[in-house]
Amino acid sequence: MKIMVVGGAGYIGSHMVKMLLEAKHEVVTFDNLSAGFRDSVLGGDFVEGDLCSRAALDACFVAHRPDAVMHFASFIQVGESVRRPDKYYFNNFSNTLNLLDAMIAHKVRHFIFSSTAAIFGEPQYVPIDELHPTNPLNPYGKSKWMVEQALADYEHAFGLKYVCLRYFNAAGADPSGLLGERHEPETHLIPLILRAASGRLPHIQVFGRDYDTPDGTCVRDYIHIVDLCAAHLLALNQLVQNEQSSHFNLGNGAGFSVQQVIDAAERVTGSKIKVLDGARRAGDPARLVADSSKARLALGWTPRYADLETIIGDAWRWERKMLDKAD
Numbered sequence: 001m002k003i004m005v006v007g008g009a010g011y012i013g014s015h016m017v018k019m020l021l022e023a024k025h026e027v028v029t030f031d032n033l034s035a036g037f038r039d040s041v042l043g044g045d046f047v048e049g050d051l052c053s054r055a056a057l058d059a060c061f062v063a064h065r066p067d068a069v070m071h072f073a074s075f076i077q078v079g080e081s082v083r084r085p086d087k088y089y090f091n092n093f094s095n096t097l098n099l100l101d102a103m104i105a106h107k108v109r110h111f112i113f114s115s116t117a118a119i120f121g122e123p124q125y126v127p128i129d130e131l132h133p134t135n136p137l138n139p140y141g142k143s144k145w146m147v148e149q150a151l152a153d154y155e156h157a158f159g160l161k162y163v164c165l166r167y168f169n170a171a172g173a174d175p176s177g178l179l180g181e182r183h184e185p186e187t188h189l190i191p192l193i194l195r196a197a198s199g200r201l202p203h204i205q206v207f208g209r210d211y212d213t214p215d216g217t218c219v220r221d222y223i224h225i226v227d228l229c230a231a232h233l234l235a236l237n238q239l240v241q242n243e244q245s246s247h248f249n250l251g252n253g254a255g256f257s258v259q260q261v262i263d264a265a266e267r268v269t270g271s272k273i274k275v276l277d278g279a280r281r282a283g284d285p286a287r288l289v290a291d292s293s294k295a296r297l298a299l300g301w302t303p304r305y306a307d308l309e310t311i312i313g314d315a316w317r318w319e320r321k322m323l324d325k326a327d
Helices: 011-022 054-064 078-083 085-105 139-158 189-198 225-242 258-269 293-299 308-326
Strands: 002-006 026-031 045-048 068-071 110-116 161-167 169-171 204-207 219-224 246-250 255-257 275-278
Touching (some): 026 054, 068 085, 078 085, 085 139, 139 161, 189 204, 189 258, 219 225
Parallel strands (some): 002 026, 068 110, 110 161, 204 275
Antiparallel strands (some): 219 255
């Protein structure tokens, strides 16, 4: 197939492009490079364009005639979404509608959407399955949930078929060392810890040690970026074959606390990491862990890189590469 990867120059999108190419699909990446990097796109065609431009989208669909679209072009920072809801609703929701309208106009009917566990809000139970009530607590989560609701309406009206993949915590880097996480500013725990280990940061901060968890720090479900992309590829194949829209929660199903991640990073890097303790952040649940049994059963998906030290080891390889480039 020919796949259009929107946001394919970003962290998850670039890993997806690499996997699609390895699976012998044709790929066109559509990205405005506001948060991605051109050199992260390791093959296929590249179109620099913005989702807000219907003309740019139409031109891409006419020139490349994709069979399906994968969407990774959302803004993702929860705190920023609270300060700038306009930015998040415009890009994450309005721009996605623009993309969907272009797909309908050009008769492209298969869509894979990068969603988030933030649609669930404060968990009522853990692990979180697809039947968990949705109650997003911030504009980031709300913007993703709005897209999921719109997709159901687009299917009813236009026959669009879709899969929504709700991520918990994407982490790690391609084991080859060719790709990794390059957010600026970086807000994710594992790359921040590794920057402290490499000396690019003086320390990391732990926000709260009084949660109802075994060591008092928050527990999160980390999924290796390669396993995450593998689920997307399986979802795409099944969508095209079965024409059945669906939703899947993606995680390892095993949570690790912030302190466990720090301890594992010290073992992997051989470095002592300086930690400063801070107060809890508003809206941080004690535990966020996925029940991914639906994806395992329906897609035949099994995480290959579930071990925490493996996830950190691949991310550490990438961090050392970034450190060498900085020097």
